[in-house]
Amino acid sequence: MTTTYNFAYLDEQTKRMIRRAILKAIAIPGYQVPFASREMPMPYGWGTGGVQVTAAILGPKDVLKVIDQGADDTTNAVSIRAFFARTANVAVTTRTVEATIIQTRHRVPEEALTADQILVYQVPIPEPLRFLEPRETETRTMHALSEYGLMHVKLYEDIARHGHIATAYAYPVEVAGRYVMDPSPIPKFDNPKMNQCPALQLFGAGREKRIYAVPPYTTVVSLDFEDYPFERNTFAHPCALCNATDSYLDEVVTDDKGGRMYVCSDTDHCEERRANGHRGNQLADAPLDAMPRIEAAE
Amino acid sequence: MTVPLLTAGGLTKRYGGINACAHISFTLDEGEVLAIVGESGSGKSTLLNILAGRMTPDAGDVRYRMRDGVVRNLADLGEAERRLLMRTDWGFVHQDASHGLRMNVSAGGNIGERLMAIGDRNYGDIRLSAADWLTRVEIDTDRMDHKPTTYSGGMRQRLQIARNLVTSPRLVFMDEPTGGLDVSVQARLLDLIRGLVADMGLAVVLVTHDLAVARLLSHRILVMKQGHVIETGLTDRVLDDPQAPYTQLLVSSVLAA
Amino acid sequence: MTLLNEPVLSVKGLTKGFTLHLHGGVQLPVVENAAFDLFAGECVVLGGPSGAGKSSILKMIYGNYLTGAGEIRMRHDGAMIDLASANTRTILAVRRRTMGYVSQFLRVIPRVATLDIVTEPALAAGLSSEEGRARAASILTLLNLPERLWSLPPSTFSGGEQQRVNIARGFAGNHSLLILDEPTASLDAVNRNAVLTLIEQRKAQGAAFLGIFHDQEMRERVADRIVDVSAFAPCVREAA
Numbered sequence: 001m002t003t004t005y006n007f008a009y010l011d012e013q014t015k016r017m018i019r020r021a022i023l024k025a026i027a028i029p030g031y032q033v034p035f036a037s038r039e040m041p042m043p044y045g046w047g048t049g050g051v052q053v054t055a056a057i058l059g060p061k062d063v064l065k066v067i068d069q070g071a072d073d074t075t076n077a078v079s080i081r082a083f084f085a086r087t088a089n090v091a092v093t094t095r096t097v098e099a100t101i102i103q104t105r106h107r108v109p110e111e112a113l114t115a116d117q118i119l120v121y122q123v124p125i126p127e128p129l130r131f132l133e134p135r136e137t138e139t140r141t142m143h144a145l146s147e148y149g150l151m152h153v154k155l156y157e158d159i160a161r162h163g164h165i166a167t168a169y170a171y172p173v174e175v176a177g178r179y180v181m182d183p184s185p186i187p188k189f190d191n192p193k194m195n196q197c198p199a200l201q202l203f204g205a206g207r208e209k210r211i212y213a214v215p216p217y218t219t220v221v222s223l224d225f226e227d228y229p230f231e232r233n234t235f236a237h238p239c240a241l242c243n244a245t246d247s248y249l250d251e252v253v254t255d256d257k258g259g260r261m262y263v264c265s266d267t268d269h270c271e272e273r274r275a276n277g278h279r280g281n282q283l284a285d286a287p288l289d290a291m292p293r294i295e296a297a298e
Numbered sequence: 299m300t301v302p303l304l305t306a307g308g309l310t311k312r313y314g315g316i317n318a319c320a321h322i323s324f325t326l327d328e329g330e331v332l333a334i335v336g337e338s339g340s341g342k343s344t345l346l347n348i349l350a351g352r353m354t355p356d357a358g359d360v361r362y363r364m365r366d367g368v369v370r371n372l373a374d375l376g377e378a379e380r381r382l383l384m385r386t387d388w389g390f391v392h393q394d395a396s397h398g399l400r401m402n403v404s405a406g407g408n409i410g411e412r413l414m415a416i417g418d419r420n421y422g423d424i425r426l427s428a429a430d431w432l433t434r435v436e437i438d439t440d441r442m443d444h445k446p447t448t449y450s451g452g453m454r455q456r457l458q459i460a461r462n463l464v465t466s467p468r469l470v471f472m473d474e475p476t477g478g479l480d481v482s483v484q485a486r487l488l489d490l491i492r493g494l495v496a497d498m499g500l501a502v503v504l505v506t507h508d509l510a511v512a513r514l515l516s517h518r519i520l521v522m523k524q525g526h527v528i529e530t531g532l533t534d535r536v537l538d539d540p541q542a543p544y545t546q547l548l549v550s551s552v553l554a555a
Numbered sequence: 556m557t558l559l560n561e562p563v564l565s566v567k568g569l570t571k572g573f574t575l576h577l578h579g580g581v582q583l584p585v586v587e588n589a590a591f592d593l594f595a596g597e598c599v600v601l602g603g604p605s606g607a608g609k610s611s612i613l614k615m616i617y618g619n620y621l622t623g624a625g626e627i628r629m630r631h632d633g634a635m636i637d638l639a640s641a642n643t644r645t646i647l648a649v650r651r652r653t654m655g656y657v658s659q660f661l662r663v664i665p666r667v668a669t670l671d672i673v674t675e676p677a678l679a680a681g682l683s684s685e686e687g688r689a690r691a692a693s694i695l696t697l698l699n700l701p702e703r704l705w706s707l708p709p710s711t712f713s714g715g716e717q718q719r720v721n722i723a724r725g726f727a728g729n730h731s732l733l734i735l736d737e738p739t740a741s742l743d744a745v746n747r748n749a750v751l752t753l754i755e756q757r758k759a760q761g762a763a764f765l766g767i768f769h770d771q772e773m774r775e776r777v778a779d780r781i782v783d784v785s786a787f788a789p790c791v792r793e794a795a
Contacts, residue, residue: 132403145378149415153400153407156414159421160404160443225421327644485665492664496675514664518643532618532643539620543576550577 008055009087014038018056018211022202025213030175031143032126037209047080047105048206050122054103057118057202058084063091065099070107070248070265077105096268106169108190110247110269113199115216121184123205126212128172128182148180151223159228168233174221175214183220189233189248194220239264240282242273301363303328303469303501304349308358311344317525318344319355324520324530328468331495331502333516333533335509335548340522342505343473349503350390350471351380365468385415389462389470393477395454398461399446405432405457406442412465431460435490452483456490463494472504476511488514509552513537521545561630562592563732563763564616569625569639571611572789584789585611589625591782595731598754598764600778603785609767612784613734615639616765617656618646629654629732651679657725659737661709661717669695669712669720670705676728687727694723698749714741726753733757735766739773747773 006012014036021035040048058064064084068076072094080103081092093099096111103120113119129139132150142150151172158166171188175181183194184203194201194214201214214220222230238245240261247269249262261282264270274283302325311319318341326332334342347353349360351372360372365387375383384390392398399408406428413424429439435456446454455475462470475491476484492515495502506512512519512533519533521544529542540546569589575581586608593599601609614620616627622639629638631653636645650656655676664672670691677687695705698719704712709720718741725733739747747770754764754777768774774781 132400141377141381145381147381147415149411152414152419153403153411156410156421156424157404157407160406160425226419227422330644330647489664489666517647531621532646534619535621538614539573541574541621546576 005087007060007088008058008084008090009041010038010052010055015056018052021211022053022056022213025202025211026200026215028179029214029218030173030179030181030212032210032212034209035211037206040206041083042079044207045124047076047103047122049204049208049211050103050105050120050206051080051083051204052206053120053202053204053211054084054101055088057120058088058090058101060088060090062100063093063098065093065096065102065268066104067102067107067109067266067268068105070109070250071267073267094268095272096266106185106187107248107265108186108193110244110264110266111272112193113197115198117199119197119199119201121186121201121203123182123184123203123210124207126182126203126205126208126210128170128180143179146178148174151180152225155223155225155228159225165224165228165230171230172223174223176218176220180223181212181214187233187248188222188230191220191222191230192232196220235262237262238280239270239273240280242270242278242283243280244270244273244278300327301367301369302326303330303363304503305361305369306349306358307361309345309348309355309360310357311341311348311353311355311525317341319348320525321358322527323358324527326469326501326503328501329499330518331500331504331516333504333506333512333519334522335506335512335519336522337507337548339524341525342522345522346471346473346503346505350388351375351384352390362469385412386465387467387469389459389467391455391458391462391470391472391475393474395446395451395458398458399454401447402445404443404445405437405449408446408457408461409464412461416465427464431464432457434494435460436486450483451479452487455479455487459491459494463498463500466498467500469501469503472502474506475504476506476508491515509537509549521548561594562628563595563630564593564765565626565628565635566591566612566616567626567628569612569615569627569787570623570789571608571615571620572623586784586787587789589784589787593732593763593765595761595763596758597779598758598766598777600774600781601765601767602774602781602783607784607788609784610736613656613736613765613767617654617734618650619656651728652681653730654732654734655725655728655730656734657722657736657738659718659740661721661724665710666708668706669700669709672709672720673723673727676724680728680730682729691723691727694726694753695719697753698723699746715743715746718742719746722750722753726757731761732763732765735764735768737767737769740769751776 018035021033025033038052040051042048066077066081068074071077084090085092096109100116101118101120102109105122127139129142129150132154133139155165169187170182170185171191173181173183173191183191196217198216200216203212224230235249239247239249241263244264247264247266250265252261252263254261304326307323309319309322322345334345336342348355361369362372363369406425409428409431410424413427418424428442432439432442437453437456446457449457476487488511504515516533519536520527521529523544529536529545536545537549540549567590570587572582572584589612601612603609611620615622618638625639627638628635631649670688673691673695674687677690700716700719709717722738739750768777
């Protein structure tokens with residue numbers, strides 16, 4: 001006997017509760033709205049926050065893409081995509097340009113997003129001040145009173161210890177000139193994409209029970225010092241498969257002799273480029289269809 | 299006629315049936331050091347915490363003349379204002395330095411925090427200020443990037459002082475700043491405090507049970523017993539010509555080395 | 556500037572007694588109705604036997620002892636004030652700008668260099684750092700304290716050297732009234748002379764001195780007048 005679920009698993013009252021939290025989050029960009037996170041059929045740490053946000057905003061006509069570290073074909077992405085396919089019977093895709101909702105763990109797609117799209121981030125620890133100030137009572141007061149000196153202490157410590165701001169991911173940002181936010185563990189390479197983005201950006205932390213948002217066309221600035229300004233990291237090599245020089249690369253170990261290659265972390269981006277004729281040095285003479293597209297399950 | 303910097307009016311605090319502070323009033327001028335002395339249970343620490351806005355009194359008020367010259371009742375300050383005051387114009391030196399420092403942040407970060415909190419955004423400048431202050435409190439600047447967990451008790455206390463003074467506060471509260479330190483370390487620290495108070499024209503409210511510390515550092519003294527002010531006046535006068543029986547008892551009990 | 560016909564210090568009806576609460580409240584009367592005046596440019600010495608209350612009178616004037624009754628009128632910032640009823644703020648201001656005190660022994664503040672100790676009152680009087688140090692240096696030189704000692708804290712000095720630091724500190728400000736409580740007791744003849752020179756220099760500049768000197772010779776050389784405080788001995792009242 002097959003169990004029937006409500007559309008997208010959550011009951012309608014829960015969805016309304018989450019939507020209220022989302023609306024409040026959009027009204028106060030960067031502010032962490034507490035919400036009554038539900039028990040989900042996957043454990044904490046596996047994207048329950050992102051899943052609840054997606055479930056609350058999903059409609060029958062939506063096209064859903066799920067990525068994990070930029071890839072559509074890792075375990076997390078495959079499971080969540082299958083989850084929504086089953087509980088919502090909604091169309092799914094791996095192509096960024098086709099999606100209306102993109103749920104992501106730890107990356108922002110390379111393809112520029114449009115005003116018709118929503119990006120849902122999975123967040124482990126929503127509180128950017130947590131590592132230096134363990135008391136929730138204190139961090140709430142600091143946000144309320146805009147007391148963000150401690151955030152710069154963290155960056156100061158980085159420079160003192162490493163000679164540069166060593167934070168490589170989850171790099172703190174200031175949203176709409178008011179709240180300091182943790183953008184989730186995306187590489188700092190992706191931070192500039194958050195700024196003035198036409199798409200709505202939603203953030204869900206299931207275990208910590210917080211939702212926050214960056215509305216479309218909002219100013220998002222990475223924190224830094226005057227004399228140590230925010231720098232987007234660059235890569236020494238282009239993508240080995242599609243030759244892209246401006247995408248975030250993953251390091252892939254190719255053999256047991258220490259061989260490596262660097263490929264786009266965003267699998268869809270890489271495939272699109274290859275489909276358009278771009279070739280990296282690892283593709284060499286391989287024919288175009290040697291790397292099959294990943295077909296999404298219906 | 300100069301307006302006092304800090305005015306305490308009728309401060310009262312009870313813990314159940316016990317009077318920690320009973321109708322305590324006094325004023326403090328800019329650049330003046332007031333010692334509050336008493337034995338355990340006298341209420342001196344409670345009084346200090348009320349004055350510093352860390353505790354609300356059951357009755358009475360504390361008024362402070364802000365940098366713009368306006369006298370404000372502490373109870374009327376919004377939380378944001380109060381916290382800003384405590385980070386800029388005030389300092390609080392705890393008896394245990396680890397209560398007044400971020401132990402998992404480097405010494406430079408500890409000193410720089412107040413500067414970063416008021417908007418300083420130049421790493422180089424912040425570091426220069428931190429180095430300057432470490433020198434003033436006689437800590438080797440080589441230790442700037444070390445955490446206070448690696449510091450001795452005396453060094454931690456000096457770091458705490460630097461952290462408090464970096465924004466040139468006008469009023470500093472000190473709760474037994476030399477308590478628990480070795481005698482030789484105490485002497486050095488007291489000396490440092492004396493020098494900084496004189497150089498910076500600080501007003502200080504200093505709680506201590508040690509009359510020698512009071513004599514060395516303070517202009518005026520408040521002697522407390524069981525929540526009441528037993529005697530007050532110029533420090534050298536109260537210690538050399540004590541009038542109240544309890545004060546005479548305190549003074550005569552001091553051991554001479 | 557100074558009105559020569561008005562005293563810089565005028566003591567009237569000054570009375571003092573100690574109550575020893577720890578000894579059953581025993582009362583020790585010290586002086587009763589002490590009165591005398593001090594004019595600019597002069598040195599008055601308090602005379603009388605030991606225990607007659609000379610030191611107590613000096614301490615009451617300085618504010619170190621509480622006054623039992625009476626007035627201590629003093630010229631401060633151009634006006635006459637009563638120190639016996641003055642508040643602490645006033646007394647502190649008077650000590651900074653008007654009235655100085657030299658005790659018999661140097662109370663040593665640990666670890667501070669001699670030159671800094673002597674410079675401190677000059678700075679409190681409003682001199683710049685350079686001017687203060689220069690003045691401190693000249694006084695120390697006058698008192699024959701060798702320059703090699705100036706950067707050392709005085710705790711290791713001999714009694715006589717410490718006392719000279721004490722005296723130098725007392726003279727480093729711009730005080731127009733200086734109180735000296737047996738300042739030369741531990742000094743040899745050469746240094747007593749040096750102190751005398753200092754006093755005479757300041758007297759010539761208009762400063763007034765009130766002091767206690769046990770050394771007869773010193774007393775005769777320095778005093779313009781001697782006030783015998785045994786005249787102010789309290790009447791002993793028999794218990795009824």
